[in-house]
Amino acid sequence: MVEGLRHLIELQSLDDQLRTLEEEHAAVPNRRDEFERRGQACEAKCSAASDALSAARSEQRRVEGILQEQEALLQKLEGQQLQVKTNDAYTALLHEMDRARQAMSDCETRILESMDAIEAARGSEVEAQLEREAVREQIVVEAKALDERERELNDELARLRPDRDGVCALLDTELLAQYARIAKRRSPAVVRIANEMCVGCRVNIPPQSYIEILKGERIIACGNCQRILIHAERVAAGTDP
Numbered sequence: 001m002v003e004g005l006r007h008l009i010e011l012q013s014l015d016d017q018l019r020t021l022e023e024e025h026a027a028v029p030n031r032r033d034e035f036e037r038r039g040q041a042c043e044a045k046c047s048a049a050s051d052a053l054s055a056a057r058s059e060q061r062r063v064e065g066i067l068q069e070q071e072a073l074l075q076k077l078e079g080q081q082l083q084v085k086t087n088d089a090y091t092a093l094l095h096e097m098d099r100a101r102q103a104m105s106d107c108e109t110r111i112l113e114s115m116d117a118i119e120a121a122r123g124s125e126v127e128a129q130l131e132r133e134a135v136r137e138q139i140v141v142e143a144k145a146l147d148e149r150e151r152e153l154n155d156e157l158a159r160l161r162p163d164r165d166g167v168c169a170l171l172d173t174e175l176l177a178q179y180a181r182i183a184k185r186r187s188p189a190v191v192r193i194a195n196e197m198c199v200g201c202r203v204n205i206p207p208q209s210y211i212e213i214l215k216g217e218r219i220i221a222c223g224n225c226q227r228i229l230i231h232a233e234r235v236a237a238g239t240d241p
């Protein structure tokens with residue numbers, strides 16, 4: 001029976017290792033998607049920066065267009081100065097010329113502002129492009145490490161799965177079935193006893209069961225959580241009676 005418990009402990013240990021490795025292995029595609037998302041985020045940032053730069057440039061061109069129109073208008077109005085006949089018409093013309101000059105001055109201010117905006121947008125674009133390069137390089141390194149890790153995981157799993165089959169083959173069928181039943185619901189399925197208590201659920205073991213466990217004559221499950229109980233020292237030191 002002690003021999004059976006040893007195999008059971010071994011099986012539990014293999015299952016623990018396998019579960020950890022399988023979880024990591026299952027997370028690999030998500031990590032690859034994460035690389036993809038990071039790359040796309042940088043790409044989006046770059047194209048937003050380029051769009052902002054284009055918008056700033058076209059705003060500058062638009063205001064330059066307005067400035068040219070106002071300059072042409074002012075020239076036309078200046079040309080009309082000698083043709084006006086009344087004081088009122090002359091005053092009105094001067095007003096119109098002032099308005100055109102004011103509009104030109106506003107345009108010049110806006111052109112200066114848009115030059116600043118273009119400068120800032122160009123800076124942001126360069127920054128986004130540099131960040132994209134850095135992230136791309138980083139992703140290449142991380143993806144390579146992930147590929148390597150995936151190979152290691154596959155190797156480890158390929159090594160441990162036959163080991164597990166080997167241990168299962170050594171176990172009594174009923175005991176294996178009992179283990180499988182518990183393992184489906186609770187992990188670990190096999191637990192140590194400490195201070196006459198089940199380590200899995202922290203409930204005391206009745207004295208009668210404890211004596212039986214010490215004798216090692218049959219497999220005892222925790223009355224509360226159904227886990228298989230083992231007395232570590234007894235298993236380590238003992239031989240089958």
Ligand SMILES: [Zn+2]
Nearest residue numbers: 198201222225
């Ligand atoms: Zn328990």
